Amino acid sequence: MTRYIRRIAAFFLLLLAALLVNSARIQLVEADSLDRNPANRRATVARYAEPRGPILVDGKAVTGSRDTRQPLRYERTYTQGPLYAPVTGYASQTYGTTLLENAEDALLSGTDPMLAPFPFWHEITRSRQPGGQVATTIKGAMQRAAYDGLAGRRGAVAAIEPFSGRILALVSSPSYDPGLLSGTGTAVTDAWTRLTGDSAQPMLDRAIRQTYPPGSAFKIVTAAAALDAGTVTDVAAPTDIEEPYVLPGTATVLPNEAEGCDRASLEYAIRWSCNSVMAGLGVRTGLTGMLDTARKFGFNDSGLRIPSGVAASHFDTEMSDDQLALSSIGQFDTRATPLQMAMVAAAVANGGELKYPYLVDRTLAADGRVVSRTGQRTYGRTMNPLTANRLRRMMIDTVEDGTATNAAIDGATVGGKTGTAQHGVGNSGLPYAWFIAWAQAGNSGRPAVAVAVVVEDAAADRADISGGGDAAPIARAVMEKALGR
Incomplete structure (x- = not known):
């Protein structure tokens, strides 16, 4: 009898072991695939069972959560949603997440392992912590100045702190309220x-996801390439680039909107935006030199993240000389995001050293414990320091006595470059008005801000000065806030 009892006991122990093995298989091996199964509603319900962590600007939440008392309980809410939409993106129960809501989703939703009290806590317990907080680098006053300056016109503004890479403003217009997409249902x-x-x-998000022909604002890149390559050694000396300038290998004349461009010096060509001189210098520098400098500034980088993904700005790797001439003045296939052009201005302001741009200053747990900090890092050296100093002086001259006088700020040093990018078949569309600039307080040893502004539907003629008329006042308003005005 005892023998039979032992056999039955062994059989039940075997069944128990099989159950334990199967349970372990389901929880450890198949858990992720079961979580991802569209038929499994538990993960979705759990995701919205707790409030989502806030995104902060100036230490204050610009997002929140609303209790709906529905199965998907908490919906995302947004304070001044259209103002900060290019930063936050949306978190929708129907359409998913974008921008910071996407890049920091694990922390905001409470599933980031860094929020757990112990290593592997989430994996073992299948639980989540209260949503963490994301503190941005955005300055509210600068964001508002950029948003109000665009006033609903199509365009964008990006502003960077040159010596650190902190993104201080990121505006796209027209904007929208991301709260409209938070929940579910027909609305x-x-x-x-x-x-x-x-x-x-x-x-x-025009500031980081849309590329435009940068027009004459790109001439700063061309000037950097020409100076570093030794194409120009004396910025005040006349060049031998004649007006009219005929594109190499063609019969096409490249027009100048400015006067006095015949054999003009580099400093004159930057101040008054001479197409002929800058196109000629780009060709003389050569494709290799131009491409190398453009890449140092960030062009053709498809991996830039802030942490949201940024569209790659473009400078062709293969071109004929006539195409290179046009590319050297920001036309042909050359395209850039506003963030990229703010990086160009920032590199000049920072002595040629370009800092990697970033949007998240730090992340925190719900109780305020710091989870991570974004360290400053160098993207690369874009040009020789002497070249940067020469470009700084030329950009200052452009503001003091050139096409960018609308950007001048009393008591501050401001350097800028206007630009008008033509587009459309036969340049039939209204030009894009560009302005890139940097500003430094009179009593400071380093620049406070670099900014890029593009206005898509600028009511402007095709003169380079249109960038100074449409975009420069917006940049000035943003720079004044950065200077504490």
């Missing part, structure tokens, strides 16, 4: 249909 789907079907594309 959300109707808002999505309306926003995605709008010809003005309010959901497009």
Whole structure:
């Protein structure tokens, strides 16, 4: 009898072991695939069962959560949603996440392992912590100045602290309220249909996800390449580039909007934006030199993240000389995001050293414990320090007595460059008005801000000065806030 009892006991022990093995298999091996199964609603319910952590500007939350008392309990809310949409993106129960809401989703939703009290806590318990906090580098006053300056016109503003890489403002216009997409139901789907079907594309983050021909603002890159390559040794000396300038290998004359460009010096060409001189210098520097300098500034980098992904700015790797001439004045296939052009201005302001731009200063747990800090890092050296000093002086001259006088600020040193980028078939479209600049307080040893502004639908003629008329006042307003005005 005892023998049979032992056999039965052994059989039940075997069954128990099999159950334990199967349970371990489900929890450890198949857990992720079960979580991702579309038929499994538990993960979705759990995701919205607790409030989402806030995104902070100037230490104050610009996002929140609303208790709906529904199965998907907490919906995202946004304070001044259109103002900060290019920074936060949206967190939607229907359409997912974008921008910071996407890049920092694990921390904001409470699933980041760094929030756990012990290593592997989430993996073992399958639980989540209260959502963490994301403190941005954005300065609210600068963001507001840029937003109000664009006043609903299509365009964008990006501002960077040159010596650190901190992004101080990131505005896209027209904008939208991300709170309209937070929940579920017909109101959300109707808002999505309306926003995605709008010809003005309010959901497009023009500051980091749209590239434009940079026009004459790109001439700063060309000047850096020409100086570093030794194409120009004396910025005040006349060049031998004649006006009219005929594009190499063609019969096409490249026009100048400015006067006095015949054999003009580099400093005159930057101050008054001579197309002929800058196109000629780009060709003489050569594709290799131009491409090398453009890459140092960040062009053709498809991996730039702030931590949201940034569209790659573009400078062709293969061109004929006539195409290189046009590319050297920011036309042909050359394209740049506003953030990229702010990086160009920042590199000049910072003595040629370009800092990697970043949008998140630090992340915190719900109780305020610091989880991580973003360390400053160098993107690279874009040019020789002497070249940077020469470009600083030329950009200052452009503001003091050139095409960018609208950007001048009393008591501060300001350097800038206007630009007008033509587009459309036969340049039939209204030009894009560009302005890039940097500002330094009179009593400071380092620049406070570098900024880039583009206005898509500028009511401007095709003169380079249009960038000074449409975009420079917006840049000035942003720089004044950076200087504490």
